[in-house]
Structures are given as structure tokens and as C-alpha cells.
Amino acid sequence: MHYAGNVAPGHNVTALGQGGANTGYRVREDGTLRPAANFNAENDAKILRKAMKGFGTDEKAIIDILAYRTNSQRQDIKKMFKTCFGKDLIQELKSELGGKFEDVIIGLMMTPEEFDAYELKRAMRGIGTDEDAMIEILCSRSNAQIQRINEAYQRMYRQKLEKDIISDTSGHFKRLMVSMANGGRMENQAVDMNKANSDAQALYQAGEKRWGTDESQFNIIMASQSYEQLRAVFDAYSRISGRDIEKVIKSEMSGNLEIGMLAIIKCVRNKPGYFAEKLYRSMKGAGTDDRTLIRVMVTRAEVDMVQIKQEFQKMYGQSLEQFVRDDISGDYRRVILGMIGAGY
Incomplete structure (x- = not known):
């Protein structure tokens, strides 16, 4: 693996807040x-500014900055751009760029919670829903993320x-x-084996x-x-029923409820694996699910992309980098490869 631009092995920052000094960023690896x-x-x-001034746009210069900065740093650039030039950076980028490349860059320029809110609104806007x-x-x-x-x-x-x-x-x-959007899941509770057994029994009685x-x-239990x-x-459910909870959900439920319940199970067991599967599905076969590909790349690059890449390799026997190279092209490919530490 080689690192391009300013990306180098070492510490990284993952978003707990919007960006900047007092918003709860913490160092992660x-x-x-x-x-x-x-x-x-x-x-x-x-x-x-120079990359967008005059005739034509220097896309490479834009990628070399924005694909190699953390969200916190991009927020500082956005503020400084307006301070120096009296113009909104996002609006300038929108007027200069197009297509999927623009979608990635604009996603990168939002704070994590703004991008999630934007994607949720997009999912529910107009006819049909992107469940x-x-x-x-x-x-x-x-x-905390749901709250923001x-x-x-x-x-x-x-x-x-x-x-x-x-x-x-x-x-x-x-x-x-609605339960998920409430953001009320108990966090950091000590594991109560008696409750786990009674909840597993309740699920068994409610399903199989x-x-x-x-x-x-x-x-009630999953949320x-x-x-x-x-x-x-x-674990308790497997002991009581002799079946894995995932198989039970698949046989007891259907449609979006089934997909939602399975997503919770996958996140509980292996969140990087869940996102590796999302990326794989977005690129396999004919055509690309660009919205999913962009969303996962933008939201996970600072959080757990190292593990997602490892899980991808383990699950599909091919590197995420190679999958991206084979599936998309141009500036769109260059910015995505930059974000996942692959260079271009």
C-alpha cells in the first residue's frame, strides 16, 4: 500500500462532532x-481559489487538497475561503464541478451530521423512498451522532x-x-446475562x-x-433455539423490516464487515450504485476504513482499491482512491 499527498501512516481523527477544536474529535487509528x-x-x-479561477478547472489540485484533509480541516478551509475571498466554497465548487465527482466533493465539504441529514432527506424526497x-x-x-x-x-x-x-x-x-432516529439505545451498559437470557426467550416466543x-x-429489544x-x-438465542438469530430474522420477516433488523445484527457483530458488504454490493455486477458508494466512502474514511478494507479483502478475496479501480473512472475514481489511502 502506498500513501499519496499528505496521507501518511500514523494517527487519524474520527468525527464525534462537527469539526474544529471544541467539537469532540478524538484520535483513532x-x-x-x-x-x-x-x-x-x-x-x-x-x-x-486558483484551481477554480479563470478558464477551466484544475481538478487535480482540488483532489490533492480535499481528498487528503480531515473533515475538521476541510471546515477550517471552508471558513478561510469565505474570509479571504468573500465567496462560499461549496457554491464555488458546485459551479465548477459536475457528475459523481461533484457529489463526492460536496459530501466531503459538509460536516458528518450535515451529510447524514442531507442523505436522509434525499432518501425520502419525491416519489419512492431509498430505504x-x-x-x-x-x-x-x-x-450522540443521531442527536446531531x-x-x-x-x-x-x-x-x-x-x-x-x-x-x-x-x-x-x-x-x-422512528426508534432508531430517537437515538435512545442504551450504551455502555454492563452485560446482564439474566436479562440476555430472558430477552432471547422473549424473541424465541415472539418468532419461531x-x-x-x-x-x-x-x-423493543433490537432498538x-x-x-x-x-x-x-x-448468543443466548442460539443456545435456546439452536438457530442463528440472522437466519431466524430472514425466515420470520420480509422487506425493509428484515433488511433493517439484519443491518442492526451485522453492525452489532462486525460493523466494518457490514460496510464492506455495502461497498461490494454497490460495485458488483453491471452498473454502480453510486449513492451508496459515495455515502460509505465519505462517512467511513475517517472512522473505520482501515478495518473495512481488511474485511473487504477477507470476505471477497480482492482489495477494495482494485474493486474501485475496476468499477469507476476519471476524477471520481481519483478522489475515492485518495480518500481510502490508495493514491491515484
Whole structure:
């Protein structure tokens, strides 16, 4: 593996807040996108201005800056750009770029919660709903992230996220999405084996043991318990039933509710594996699911892309980098490869 630009092995930062000094960024080693050394927001702003000034656009210069900065650094560049030139960087980029390349760059320029809110709104806008995008975001984020997504959604669209979910979805799937958007999952609770056994028994009685399925019982447990507690529930379920919880969900449920429940199970067991599968599915076969590919790349590059790449290799016997190279092209490919530490 080789690193391009300012990406180098070492520490990286993963988003807990919007960016900048007081918003709860913490150092982690799990992202491929790491802070640029000797970062200078003013210099970067000047380079971007030059790249977009006059006839034609220097896409390479834009990629070399924005694909190799953390979200926190990009927010500083955005602020400095407006300070220096009296222009909004996102609007300037939108007027200069196009296609999937533009979609990636604009996604990178939003804060994590703004991008999630934007993707949720897009998923529910117009005719038809992108339930997969809703499930991916709402079933994989922490309570704190969900809280910030709700705030960003309200600020950006003058509407409560929950209200849009209720008007756009139905049935048991609607209940699951409302539960997820509430951000009330118990976190950091000590594992209670007695409760795990009784919850596993309740799931058994609500599913396999009866005619029909009591979906609300599944919702109660899957939406409220911590990841650690759910692992204990799943283990207890296997002991009681002799079957894996994932197989049970597949046989007891269907449609978007099934996909949502399975997403929770996958995130509980192996979140990087869940996202590796999302990336694989977005690129395999004819055509590319660009929205999913872009969303996962933008939201995970600073968080756990190192593990996602490892899981991808393990699960599919091919590197994520090679998959990307074979599937997309041009500036779109260059920016994605930069973000995952592959260079171009």
C-alpha cells in the first residue's frame, strides 16, 4: 500500500462532532483519511481559489487538497475561503464541478451530521423512498451522532426528521426507523446475562415458537439494548433455539423490516464487515450504485476504513482499491482512491 499527498501512516481523527477544536474529535487509528501534516487553511484556500479561477478547472489540485484533509480541516478551509475571498466554497465548487465527482466533493465539504441529514432527506424526497440509505445511516450511528443528525436536519430543512420518517414510511418498518432516529439505545451498559437470557426467550416466543411473528417484541429489544448486550442476547438465542438469530430474522420477516433488523445484527457483530458488504454490493455486477458508494466512502474514511478494507479483502478475496479501480473512472475514481489511502 502506498500513501499519496499528505496521507501518511500514523494517527487519524474520527468525527464525534462537527469539526474544529471544541467539537469532540478524538484520535483513532482506524481511518484511511488522516490529518494533513503542516496544515495551513489559508494556503489551501488560495490553492482552491486558483484551481477554480479563470478558464477551466484544475481538478487535480482540488483532489490533492480535499481528498487528503480531515473533515475538521476541510471546515477550517471552508471558513478561510469565505474570509479571504468573500465567496462560499461549496457554491464555488458546485459551479465548477459536475457528475459523481461533484457529489463526492460536496459530501466531503459538509460536516458528518450535515451529510447524514442531507442523505436522509434525499432518501425520502419525491416519489419512492431509498430505504437502504435510511437503514444504513440510522442503524449504524451512535446516540450522540443521531442527536446531531436530528439537530442538523431541523436546521437544514426546517422540519423534524421523525415527522418526515412517519410521513414517508409505514408499518413495522416505520416503527423501527422512528426508534432508531430517537437515538435512545442504551450504551455502555454492563452485560446482564439474566436479562440476555430472558430477552432471547422473549424473541424465541415472539418468532419461531408461534404462528406469525410479534414484530414489536423484536423492535423493543433490537432498538433499545446496547451492542454488547445484544451480542449476549444473540448468543443466548442460539443456545435456546439452536438457530442463528440472522437466519431466524430472514425466515420470520420480509422487506425493509428484515433488511433493517439484519443491518442492526451485522453492525452489532462486525460493523466494518457490514460496510464492506455495502461497498461490494454497490460495485458488483453491471452498473454502480453510486449513492451508496459515495455515502460509505465519505462517512467511513475517517472512522473505520482501515478495518473495512481488511474485511473487504477477507470476505471477497480482492482489495477494495482494485474493486474501485475496476468499477469507476476519471476524477471520481481519483478522489475515492485518495480518500481510502490508495493514491491515484
